[in-house]
Amino acid sequence: MxxxxxxxxxxxxxxxxxxxxxxxxxxxxxxxxxxxxxxxxxxxxxxxxxxxxxxxxxxxxxxxxxxxxxxxxxxxxxxxxxxxxxxxxxxxxxxxxxxxxxxxxxxxxxxxxxxxxxxxxxxxxxxxPEAPRLNLPEWAYPGLQARFGATLAEEAAALEANAPLDLRANRLRGDREAALAALRAEGLKPEPMRFSPHGLRLPHRAPIAASPAYLQGLIEVQDEGSQLIAALVAARPGMRVLDYCAGAAGKTLAIAADMQNQGRITACDVSAPRLEGATKRLRRAGVHNAETHLLTPGDRFAKRRAGTFDRVLVDAPCTGTGTWRRNPDARSRTTGEDLAELLAKQREILAISAQLVKPGGRLIYATCSLLPEEDELQVQHLLDARPEFGTVPLAEAWAEAGLPGDAPCPGPHLLLSPAAHGTDGFFCAVLTRAA
Incomplete structure (x- = not known):
């Protein structure tokens, strides 16, 4: 041309x-x-x-x-x-x-x-005005200002940068060293990640879907922050685990590796096409302990399976403010009305998912949003409504998950950002239900 x-x-x-x-x-x-x-x-x-x-x-x-x-x-x-x-x-x-x-x-x-x-x-x-000067939409500016304060300009600049290509070694097919060797043999130059013990990073995008390592299920595309959330589920062999908003099952795949294909994972979503894609990914990755379930209006799934899961992961639908490096159109595509609708939906999903956790089990709530109203304020709303739930401090959850070193941020919850951690923006809270 x-x-x-x-x-x-x-x-x-x-x-x-x-x-x-x-x-x-x-x-x-x-x-x-x-x-x-x-x-x-x-x-x-x-x-x-x-x-x-x-x-x-x-x-x-x-x-x-x-x-x-x-x-x-x-x-x-x-x-x-x-x-x-x-x-x-x-x-x-x-x-x-x-x-x-x-x-x-x-x-x-x-x-x-x-x-x-x-x-x-x-x-x-x-x-x-400061919002457009920082390349931030008016509807998201108050929440981001509340989140970052004096470091908002730095964080806003990081949200404009191009994102790296993050990969996770699929331990059902091989470890990180095997994935590293395979990718380098293909002429790529990945480096081990800073926080995730199974992650590799390429500085620029690459046609990874055509890579033999990808086609053989040795690697998956997954942001480092998403890998850490899956790890904080702390799923173990033999457990019953629910990925309630599974989408294309990226976290389901990582959880299956932690479970060594033993126990049972149920991946739920409201989208049949997403679950069809999830099924293909599970098959390619060698996952044998997962099933999918399509959530439909009037579905009695939550009532039938109430109190039966050791772990329930809720990767809630959100504004995606933490993913603007990868999805720059979302700055303009999402509106304040969308935020209001999502806040109501998140509360509804949290209320339902809390019922599915067995006594002594854990509920893991995550978003790819940096807005407090979608994150810790939603968690506090659940804790106020369900006093049998309490917070597992991040340092404790990090150690229990077997993640290396100290937790990457202070406070009770995981909060990752591009500027501070080099990941997409993520929030994760680990809650436990009293036995």
Whole structure:
């Protein structure tokens, strides 16, 4: 593709994303490129990088476009990105839109005026309100300010960075040393993780789904923070474990390895496609002690299985503020109304899952959110409603899980962030039910 054609395709991809505001951008991009198989690998990477670069800076770009009186369109977002992020002059930026039938079309007089108005403007200027200056949506700003206080700017900057590719060695197929050797034999350069004893990290994304180590089930893609949450379940061989919001079963896979394929894990979710994907992953990983269950309206699962599980993991649906490095579109896709709905859903899920824990068992509540209202405030609400539950301090839970060294953060719960720990943002509380 010509350079102009690449920019035109990025604008088309952004059109698709903005036209479907409730759908994740990565799913839209998968459909976009599937329908355009003629786009080669290097072109695809350029188009994706440009579109994701715009999405990563969308809040700031939109603020500046509004400031100069321009409409918010994919073309103008790309134009603003070229000037404010890449530092091009208006004439240089304009050439990226040309190219005849393969280009996006030359800039008109109004668009040239917008380009001129943006020249010399800092991407994150002092004139901007703090939320857009830090690239944070207004609905999430109060909670993040309450969480981080004086370190908010540092944490916000880390949430803008590109995330590494984190992998977990599947101990049902081999240990971390075996995974390390296999990946290095493929020409990759992973390094052992800082906290997870089974984790490996690649600094940049790679086509890992085509790796023999992945196809053979020796490794799984999983953020280090997610690996630590699965470890804090402290599942042991012979236990009955419930992964109540299992999704594609990433944590189920890690828990099965801790259980050495002995005992029983039940992976539940409300999405049949996600559970179908989970079944395939479980099979590839060599997991034999797991079953899946589709939760449906009127389902009597919780009533039938009340008080029967040694461990119940609730990886609750949340705003995903801790994953913005990987999902930059979520900054704009999620709203304050979504947060309110999720808070109600989290309380409902916690109330149901608490019933499933046997006396003496544990409830592990986790989110990939950095907002206190989705994290410790939800835990406190459950503790107030169910006095038979108490908190297992993080240091104690960390040691019981057999994780190396000291727990990575103070306080009773696990709270990970990109700036402080190099992981996605995660929260995890370990609760115990009185015997």
């Amino acid at each position: 010509t350079p102009e054609g690449r920019h035109a395709a990025a604008i088309d991809l952004l059109h698709a994303v903005l036209d479907q505001p409730r759908r994740p951008a990565d799913a839209i991009a998968a459909d976009f490129f599937r329908a355009r198989r003629y786009i080669g690998g290097s072109d695809r990477r350029f188009i994706s990088d440009l579109a994701w670069g715009v999405l990563r800076q969308r809040l700031r770009l939109e603020w500046w476009l509004a400031e100069v009186g321009a409409r918010i369109t994919p073309r103008l977002l790309v134009l603003a990105h070229l000037i404010l992020v890449e530092g091009l002059k208006p004439t240089e930026a304009g050439r990226r839109f040309e190219g005849g039938r393969y280009g996006a079309g030359s800039l008109d007089v109004g668009e040239l005026g917008v380009a001129q108005a943006l020249v010399g403007k800092p991407l994150a200027g002092k004139a901007m």
